[in-house]
Amino acid sequence: xxxxxxxxxxxxxTNERRDRVVHARFSASEIAAITRVSxxxxxxxxxxxxxxxxxxxxxxxxxTDDDRAVLDLLLSxxxxxGVNLNQLARVANTGGHIQADQIxxxxxxxxKIVAVVMIELRSFAARxxxxxxGAA
Numbered sequence: 001x002x003x004x005x006x007x008x009x010x011x012x013x014t015n016e017r018r019d020r021v022v023h024a025r026f027s028a029s030e031i032a033a034i035t036r037v038s039x040x041x042x043x044x045x046x047x048x049x050x051x052x053x054x055x056x057x058x059x060x061x062x063x064t065d066d067d068r069a070v071l072d073l074l075l076s077x078x079x080x081x082g083v084n085l086n087q088l089a090r091v092a093n094t095g096g097h098i099q100a101d102q103i104x105x106x107x108x109x110x111x112k113i114v115a116v117v118m119i120e121l122r123s124f125a126a127r128x129x130x131x132x133x134g135a136a
Contacts, residue, residue, distance in 0.1 A: 022053075055128075067124055074120065077113050081106065 026034065038048035054060040063071070084106055092098050 018050075063124065064127075067127075070120055074113065074117055078117075081109050081113060084109075 034045060034048065038045045041048055043051070051060075088098055088102060088106060
């Protein structure tokens with residue numbers, strides 16, 4: 001595939017006629033689920049399946065480079081919290097005393113990170129839906 005054509009597909013900006021058909025068999029319950037989620041995404045079943053196929057194959061990645069950078073930072077923060085929790089657990093398991101303020105601080109950090117992760121995931125999903133609909 002030519003680099004310019006691949007970039008056009010990645011952006012979702014191809015004006016190429018869609019005259020090829022791919023056949024796949026689904027059960028009635030699978031079609032019902034696909035229909036429901038495609039409607040929720042504001043897409044036709046064809047557009048929804050095309051988007052999933054291109055994203056799943058890596059032709060049009062779901063996450064942008066900026067998205068990946070944010071996820072890397074969040075992962076780093078979550079690892080740091082995990083290390084701190086493991087240290088607290090180690091002290092507790094060896095019969096040591098853990099102060100309540102240590103647990104409170106770790107719990108507050110975890111709640112903050114979880115909130116940020118949820119906000120970012122919602123943002124990724126919204127941007128992905130906009131890209132699928134051609135709005136971004």
